[in-house]
Amino acid sequence: MDKITEAVIEADPRLPIIRLTRDFAAAPDRLLRAHTDPALFTRWVGPDAMTTRIEHWDARTGGSWRYASVHDDAEYWFHGCFHEIRPDRIVQTFTYEGDADGVALETMWFDDLGGGRTRLRTQSLVDSFEGRDAWLRSGMETGVNEGYAKLERMLIDGTA
Template identity: 60%
Template sequence: MSTTVHAHAGATIEADPTVPLIRITREFNGTPEQVMRAHTDPDLYARWVGPDDIITKIDYWDARSGGSWRFLGGRDDVEEYAFRGCFHTVEPGKIVQTFTWEGQPDGVSLETLRFEELDDGRCRLVAESLCDSFEGRDAWLASGMEVGVNDGYAKLDALLADGTV
């Protein structure tokens, strides 16, 4: 059994050959609590998520077990993309949620984010997205998603470095 691995500017993006799963692994110079807060605080999340040229607006955000979320990403009012999901589990060190791009409403993924403590106040984030099909997973991988992942995590690095998080 082999796994397809794409290493991009700090994040490792893996596609499992036996399950329609994408695994993203990234380390941060921040504690698990700080990195998790950046994923649950809507104001912080909007500041870092996605490609550099996308502006994120939170529609609603209830980061608790049983809560839900929706945000819009766009470029200069020319393009707008909406994403939504439900928080199934929000607990220290772990988030389980659904993720749907509203442009493909039948393509729901189940995401598990684990915030692992490393030495020296650092954190490893392991994010796994179980897609509903291999075709859906492969479309995500071919979409250029690595740009949004890496641009976003670089912005999160900056927020951690300047003490915002």
């Protein structure tokens, strides 16, 4: 099985879905923790030029979250609900508050590849093909790849 070291981002041709796949050098439980522990999450999420400030974080089935990505004096707010957290997946909503009508339903699967490796698969169902294509044009791949590179380093050096 080939290792996927940079996120593969794909648009579904039939549905307004974005799929993302990336491998990590860590067991699924460590990757899950990095996505649910707010102290870890703020250290890796998003582009290198931004920092993350959490306003609210309740990582449990039925919980919710809200955070800001900050660059210079600009703040970009996001919020959502954790619909389900299990050892092998997270189901949540995701809303960029600059487009409050654009709610995505996201599912993240943590696939154990053995040998201390995990394949993260994410599916984001958005409200329309136009919304999906706007996400893809937004430069999201920079934030995804820079954020996941930070997470990979944290997993390798044992800080996550």
